[in-house]
Each structure stands twice: as C-alpha cells, then as structure tokens.
Amino acid sequence: MPNKEIKKSHDLCNNYDKIIRYGKHDNPKEFKLAVELDLKRPLSDKQARHSQACIKKVRYYVESMLDRKFEPHLTHGINHVKHNFEYGYSLAGLIGNSRSRNEPK
Secondary structure, three states, X not given: OOHHHHHHHHHHHHOHHHHHHHHXXXXXXXXXXXXXXXXXXXXXXXXXXXXXXXXXXXXXXXXXXXXXXXXXXXXXXOOHHHHHHHHHHHHOOOOOOOOOOOOOO
C-alpha cells in the first residue's frame, strides 16, 4: 500500500475507540452531538449523516483497502466510493487530511 493509505489505516486504528463509540449512536442527532463535542466544531446535518454512514461501513473500507479493491476511475483518477468514505472519516476527525500541508493544491 502507498504511504498515504498506510497513514489513513493507521489513523483509523488509532481512533478505533471513537469508531466504536460513534457506531453505537443510531440517532443522527446524538451522533452529531458526540462528534461535535470531540471535534469542538459544528458539522452540518448533511456532514453528520455522511460521517455516520461511513462509520457504519468502516469494516468494508478497511477490508477493501487491504484487498486493493479500490481502483482509480479511468476518467478522473478518483475512486468515488473510496473518496466518499475518506471524506466522511475526515469530517468526523478519524483520519487526517490526505493532502500534505507542503503539497501544492
């Protein structure tokens, strides 16, 4: 796996306790409140729903990473499923930004 993917997997492992805690919230409002308290910043309802859906599927994401099931899409170079998962995890503060601070935008 490339170093960026190893870092994302490492972040998820380090935040496993949060994943378990957040995964117990079936009520979207409770989930949003729990994440906002940890992040100390607000999330929109749409961001919270997206994060909640991704956290419920964290096992699928990790297994797909390890099995190299995410392949770049031919037209944009982005696997949208992988991108959507990573966006949800980053919203909840479970993985760091994939773009290095020194890397050009």
